[in-house]
Amino acid sequence: MAAEGLMISRVALLRLAIIASTLLFWEALAESGLLFRDVVPSLFKIAHALGHLGANADFYANLSATAVEVGVSLAIGGSVGVAVGLLLGGSRLMGRAFEPYIHYLGPTPKIIFFPVMIMWFGIGPGSKIAMGAISCFFPVALITAAGMRQIDQVLIRVGRSFRASTWQMVTKIYFPALRHPLLNGLRLGFGVSVIGVLLAETKLSNRGLGFMVMQSYSQFDMPGMYALLLVVFSLAIMVNSLVSQLGGLEVPNH
Amino acid sequence: MATPVLRVENIVKRFVTGSASITAVDHVSFTVAQGEVLAIIGPSGCGKSTLFNVIGGLAGSDEGRVIVEGRTLSGPDPAIGMVFQEESTFPWRTVADNVAFPLEVAGVARTERLKRVHHYLELVGLKGFEQHHPAQLSGGMRQRVAIARTLAFGPKVLLMDEPFAALDEQTRLLLGDKVLQIQQALAQTTLLITHSIAEAVQLSDRVLVMTYRPGRVKRIVDIKLPRPRTAEIIGSKDFGLYVAEIWNDLRDEASLGMKDAEAKLPQAE
Numbered sequence: 408m409a410a411e412g413l414m415i416s417r418v419a420l421l422r423l424a425i426i427a428s429t430l431l432f433w434e435a436l437a438e439s440g441l442l443f444r445d446v447v448p449s450l451f452k453i454a455h456a457l458g459h460l461g462a463n464a465d466f467y468a469n470l471s472a473t474a475v476e477v478g479v480s481l482a483i484g485g486s487v488g489v490a491v492g493l494l495l496g497g498s499r500l501m502g503r504a505f506e507p508y509i510h511y512l513g514p515t516p517k518i519i520f521f522p523v524m525i526m527w528f529g530i531g532p533g534s535k536i537a538m539g540a541i542s543c544f545f546p547v548a549l550i551t552a553a554g555m556r557q558i559d560q561v562l563i564r565v566g567r568s569f570r571a572s573t574w575q576m577v578t579k580i581y582f583p584a585l586r587h588p589l590l591n592g593l594r595l596g597f598g599v600s601v602i603g604v605l606l607a608e609t610k611l612s613n614r615g616l617g618f619m620v621m622q623s624y625s626q627f628d629m630p631g632m633y634a635l636l637l638v639v640f641s642l643a644i645m646v647n648s649l650v651s652q653l654g655g656l657e658v659p660n661h
Numbered sequence: 662m663a664t665p666v667l668r669v670e671n672i673v674k675r676f677v678t679g680s681a682s683i684t685a686v687d688h689v690s691f692t693v694a695q696g697e698v699l700a701i702i703g704p705s706g707c708g709k710s711t712l713f714n715v716i717g718g719l720a721g722s723d724e725g726r727v728i729v730e731g732r733t734l735s736g737p738d739p740a741i742g743m744v745f746q747e748e749s750t751f752p753w754r755t756v757a758d759n760v761a762f763p764l765e766v767a768g769v770a771r772t773e774r775l776k777r778v779h780h781y782l783e784l785v786g787l788k789g790f791e792q793h794h795p796a797q798l799s800g801g802m803r804q805r806v807a808i809a810r811t812l813a814f815g816p817k818v819l820l821m822d823e824p825f826a827a828l829d830e831q832t833r834l835l836l837g838d839k840v841l842q843i844q845q846a847l848a849q850t851t852l853l854i855t856h857s858i859a860e861a862v863q864l865s866d867r868v869l870v871m872t873y874r875p876g877r878v879k880r881i882v883d884i885k886l887p888r889p890r891t892a893e894i895i896g897s898k899d900f901g902l903y904v905a906e907i908w909n910d911l912r913d914e915a916s917l918g919m920k921d922a923e924a925k926l927p928q929a930e
Contacts, residue, residue, distance in 0.1 A: 559747075559748075561745050561747040561748070561749045562749065562751060564719055564743075564745065564749075565743075565745065565749050565751075565762075566766075567719060567737055568717055568718075568719060568737050568742075568743040569737070569762065569763040569766050569767075569814060570737050570738075570739065570766065570767075571766045572766075575766055579762070579765070579766070580751075583751070583753040583754075584753070586753065
């Protein structure tokens with residue numbers, strides 16, 4: 408026990424050391440004057456910009472625009488992904504016919520669809536939501552389909568022997584049996600829809616965090632840009648751990 | 662014996678593999694009377710599990726009918742309650758919610774549901790474990806949850822496929838006792854599929870011996886052991902005689918099965 412406690416504290420120390428040395432290195436680089444102006448701005452400047460950001464009403468408007476886009480894209484891409492995954496995992500025929508396409512389209516960079524999405528949905532939130540939804544659809548569909556194939560077959564036979572309807576099978580057996588893959592899909596789906604939405608915002612838009620980042624960049628407001636990136640990082644980490652906690656509230660499994 | 666509750670008529674089931682057609686179950690017929698326990702015993706590969714699926718309505722048959730109280734069944738039916746040999750409790754549901762499952766599916770009202778769940782959990786001796794999850798129970802307790810769940814469905818015929826297969830010998834004997842108790846308390850018509858001779862003799866009124874591939878009815882043995890029974894019966898002389906008699910019938914079939922299995926193994930040079 409004591410040895411384990413020591414291990415944990417050593418791990419924690421090392422982690423702190425990594426952060427501290429990174430920050431020190433960063434600050435040293437900023438102060439050295441080796442790089443052009445604010446390419447690597449001082450930590451104090453970034454902290455100042457963060458404070459500035461917090462007092463900026465524009466920032467909150469853009470933050471909520473991005474949050475809405477991510478939320479809607481997750482809802483659309485996630486639910487379509489789950490539905491398609493259930494279908495592909497539940498039917499051998501459908502799975503074998505359609506899954507290769509999803510498998511090979513999955514890893515392709517979705518940003519190539521962006522011009523098409525702009526044509527279809529305009530340069531407003533529509534095209535950003537579409538990008539997020541497309542990004543989210545693939546991993547969710549694949550994880551759901553794989554999860555379907557791992558469901559204990561006897562549980563399905565139990566459901567059938569008690570004459571459960573298709574709807575009852577889905578809600579009372581498939582969904583609860585799929586709780587782990589579905590949570591995993593939600594987490595991965597969230598990650599990629601944030602990527603999809605932010606990437607789209609940096610390309611062509613007039614609001615959202617991605618837009619703000621590009622605006623800071625074009626005005627060469629490096630401290631402001633880094634402050635925004637920090638905000639995006641911490642938000643992503645927060646949501647991720649929130650979803651993980653959701654998984655942690657699980658009943659014990661045998 | 663009283664009028665049959667379950668009548669199985671001329672069941673034939675074939676499997677097609679490539680160009681060959683294998684007959685798994687060949688014209689199997691039998692009846693089970695009200696309150697009777699019939700055990701079906703046979704070597705591995707005699708089509709016992711196929712028969713289980715056909716009678717339970719989870720698989721179709723090529724010929725024949727399954728009739729309960731004069732009604733020909735098609736597909737899963739409330740008249741037949743299945744207990745599976747695999748671990749079959751829902752790990753995400755509590756014990757009480759597991760037992761309530763068939764009642765929820767059938768749309769039974771909540772108060773009635775709670776009443777029946779309570780009744781059947783008490784019957785299988787799991788009172789006080791309502792709020793536990795299956796992972797917190799032993800294998801024998803989980804199988805009792807599965808049995809209570811199927812009984813709560815209110816079937817005319819309890820159909821069990823090697824329900825103790827996953828358990829150790831001692832648990833198996835004790836659970837056998839429990840099943841005898843329950844069966845006698847409910848006068849539950851029961852069809853038990855097993856490969857254990859001792860289990861068949863311990864629990865049933867008649868034992869149907871099947872042949873190895875294709876699965877046919879070889880013989881039906883009446884077990885005239887007194888009721889009510891407990892596991893103590895396995896020490897009696899009559900018990901031993903019945904086991905010997907059934908083994909006599911089963912030996913040739915089992916060795917056929919073993920030869921088949923050995924023939925499939927790769928031979929050393």
